[in-house]
Amino acid sequence: MAASPVSVRRIKLGSQGLEVSAQGLGCMSMSFGYGPPKPEPDMIALIHHAVAAGVTFLDTSEIYGPHTNEILLGKALQGGVREKVELATKFGGTIFGDGKYEIRGDPAYVRAACEGSLKRLGVECIDLYYQHRIDTKTPIEVTMGELKKLVEEGKIKYIGLSEASPSTIRRAHAVHPITAIQLEWSIWTRDAEEVVIPTCRELGIGIVAYSPIGRGFFSSGAKMVGSLSEQDFRKHLPRFQPQNLDRNDQMFKRVDAMATRKGCTPSQLALAWLHHQGNDVCPIPGTTKIENFNQNVGALSVKLTPEEMAELESYTAAGEVQGGRYAQKAATWEDSETPPLSSWKSDN
Structure with missing residues (x-):
């Protein structure tokens, strides 16, 4: 299948030299979270199609599977593909057999996780290595100290954090420059705009937006929710519950009507809104279908006026969106504070 005809521009992510495609590819749903794992040959073909189309910023994590998504990426990167991409993965979360989830940022875990990811991905160096969630038991300076060593050893090039608060970002950045912050940002999830995003911009840190299509x-809209499998974790999210879904679907219909007027799809409209936030923002929509990927790339050619941006935002304002981001209190930037460095003992 031919690559998408839309030209994918390049952007500088952060201030340390990383350059990526202006839109990335989130790979989680290929293996984890959004229903059963998808056929490996199809997903490898999709990744190759994305790279050929100019979408070279690939996002995965050790926890996706766990581990199976990194293994998939490792297979897709063979045959000269590795040299064409900017590879991002994450550490910091362990899922146990009983479903419990533990977040760790201690030095021993950081190093072991990195070595594991390098092996599964089949690479000698990870371009962008994120702490997936912040370990509130370990001072961020301790975690960053080990990450800095991994940079010095040539095992990772750039450091990122995901779902980190402004104070956590500042403390981490003081140890070693942070290249990117990954956070949930879309036309209906805008809580990071008040403090997190301004902090990133003050410090020259790039912004990677996950779940950009909500x-x-x-x-x-609601039709998507009705098609979810029982294994899809989205079935449990508050915004997709019956008591909230009807109201949210009414909101979606207004967005959809605007997209029709613009001659694009509502997904493209949602992505275009993020692309208009600045050249320091890279959304990473995920998909498991080449046709959906092509549609997502098409968002790069959708232009919005300030008036259209304001109109779209009025449809998805906080009072119009029903339900929170997660079904229960989850690890987000709002609770990512870590203990002071003075509390840490070397034998921890």
Whole structure:
């Protein structure tokens, strides 16, 4: 299948020299979270198609599977593909057999996780290595100290954090420059705009937006929710519950009507809104279908006026969106504070 005809521009992510495609590819749903794992040959073909189309910023994590998504990426990167991409993965979360989830940022875990990811991905160096969630038991300076060593050893090039508070970002950045902060940002998730995003911009840190299409909601609204498998964790999210879904679907229909007027899809409209936030923002929509990937790339050619941006934002304002981001209190930037460095003992 031919690559998308849309030209994918390049952007500088952060201030340390990393350059990526202006839109990335989130790979989680290929293996984890959004229903059963998808056929490996199809997903490898999709990744190759993305790279050929100019979308070279690939995002994965040790926890996706766990581990199976990194293994998939490792296979897709063979045959000269590795040299064409900017590879991002994450550490910091362990899922146990009983479903419990532990977040760790202690030096021993950081190093072991990095070595594991390098092996599964089949690479000698990771371009962008994120702490996936902040370990509130370990001072961020301790975690960053080990990450800095990994940079010095040539095992990672750039450091990122995901779902980190402004104070955590500042403390981490003082140890070693942070290249990117990954956070949930979309036309219906805007809580980071008040303090987190301004902090990133003050410090020259790039912004990587996950779930930019509202976890798929802005593809087709309530119809998308009705098609989810029982293994799809989105079935449990508050915004997709019956008591909230009807109201949110009414909001979606207004977005959809605007997209029709613009001659684009609602997904493209949602992505275009993020692309208009600045050249320091890179959304990473995920998909498992080449046709959806092509549609997502098409968002790069959708232009919005300030008036259209304001109109779109009025449809998805906080009072219009029903339900929170997660089903229960989850690890987000709002609770990512870590203990002071003075509390840490070397034998921890």
